Amino acid sequence: MNLKTEEKNEILIIFVKEERLDAHNSNDLKGKMQELFEVGKKNILVDLTDVRFIDSSGLGALVSGFKNAISHQGSLKLSSLQPQVKSMFELTRLHRVFEIFGSTAEALENF
Amino acid sequence: MDKNEIEVDIKVPNQTRYLSLIGRIGEDIAKELDRFDGDRDLLAYHINLVLTEAMVNAIKHANANDPDKMVHVYINITDQDLLIRVFDDGQGFNINSIPPPDFDHLEDRGRGIFIIKQLMDTVRYEKINGGNMLEMTKCLRCCA
Numbered sequence: 001m002n003l004k005t006e007e008k009n010e011i012l013i014i015f016v017k018e019e020r021l022d023a024h025n026s027n028d029l030k031g032k033m034q035e036l037f038e039v040g041k042k043n044i045l046v047d048l049t050d051v052r053f054i055d056s057s058g059l060g061a062l063v064s065g066f067k068n069a070i071s072h073q074g075s076l077k078l079s080s081l082q083p084q085v086k087s088m089f090e091l092t093r094l095h096r097v098f099e100i101f102g103s104t105a106e107a108l109e110n111f
Numbered sequence: 112m113d114k115n116e117i118e119v120d121i122k123v124p125n126q127t128r129y130l131s132l133i134g135r136i137g138e139d140i141a142k143e144l145d146r147f148d149g150d151r152d153l154l155a156y157h158i159n160l161v162l163t164e165a166m167v168n169a170i171k172h173a174n175a176n177d178p179d180k181m182v183h184v185y186i187n188i189t190d191q192d193l194l195i196r197v198f199d200d201g202q203g204f205n206i207n208s209i210p211p212p213d214f215d216h217l218e219d220r221g222r223g224i225f226i227i228k229q230l231m232d233t234v235r236y237e238k239i240n241g242g243n244m245l246e247m248t249k250c251l252r253c254c255a
Contacts, residue, residue, distance in 0.1 A: 020134075023167040024127035053134070053156070055163045056222035064219045084156050091229055092222050093214045 001028035011043045011111050012036055013104060021051050021058035029058075033065035033076070042074035043111050047104050049080040054088050066098065079107040115146065117188040125170050125180040133166055133184055134159040137195070146190055147251045154249070157230045158193070164223040165197040165245050173201030173243055193249045203243040206236035 002017040014032060018025060029046075036044060046062065048054075062078070069076040079101040081089070089095040101107035117140060123129040141147075141155035166182055174180040183198040209224050228234050231247040238244075 020131055022127070022130055022163055023171070024130050053159060053163075055130075055160060055167070056220075056226055057167060059222060060219040063217055067217060067219075084153075088160075088226075091226065092212065096214075097217060 001025040003029065003032055005032075008108060009111075011045055011108055012041045013045045013047055013108075015047045015049065017050050019050065020053045020055075021048070021061070022053065022055040023057035026058045026061035030061040030064050033061075034068055037068050037072040037074055042072070044069065044074065044076045045079055045104065045107050045111075046076065047079045047107075048082070048085060049104075051085055052082055054085045056092075059088060059092060059094060062098070063094065075111065077101065077107050077111070079104050113189060115190055117186070119184075119186040121185075122181045122183045124178060125174045125176070125182050126178055127167065127170060129182075130163050130166055134163045137162040137186060140186065140188065141193070144188065144193075144251065158195075158249075161227050161230055161247060162195060162197075164227050165195065165247070168223055168245065169197050169199035169201070173199035173203060175201060188251075191250065191252055193251055195247050197245045198239070198242055199245075200242045203238060204236070206234070206245075 004015040004017055006013045016029060021029065033044060044065065065076045077099045080103055081100060089098065101110060119136065119140065123133065138155040138159035141158040142151055144151060147154055169182045170176065180200055185196040187194045206224060211225050212218065212221050227247060232250050234247045236243060236245045
């Protein structure tokens, strides 16, 4: 899976450089978030600009990251969701769980 | 077969790398359905999604991740309905015993069948010819 990471003001940004976040690749994202929290990173932003399609496994990977953040006293937020990806969060009520921002910059101001 | 009927019958190995291929086929077909009165791009996205969820269900749960098995997908579109059948050779499960997600307790898993049920008009899962079939339909005209 193509993930690009960047650190800004102690916030680790993961850019998911894939069109699909699904059962085929979502374990890689889940593993990456787990690894970052385990090495002591506290704040992670997952940027989904390039993701056009997400399935229940992709949502599950993000939920796993969110729970991992809580157990490490950290936080996990999301930015730049395409409309149909956002609609999947709404369908599964996960928009009530995650803090979702319109852009990377907006998210970075809200940690 | 009616002149407007579309039929796709495809078998792929029981591996998640084929999810995008099957999802895209369903999405591309749905985008061309001028018989559908509603938002065609949205329908196409939903077809991609339900195909993906149904295949993951077959690959991981019914066929127990066995890469030597096959997943069989059948799509039939008439003037009225879009029908999808996903066949597996596994043990099967009772679709009615799967509870909807508990929105107050966050779980990593358990949203796939819920998503299918939310987006399609009918969903059933049953034993057939020694295996199982997940069948789902979407009304193209009758309930748009």
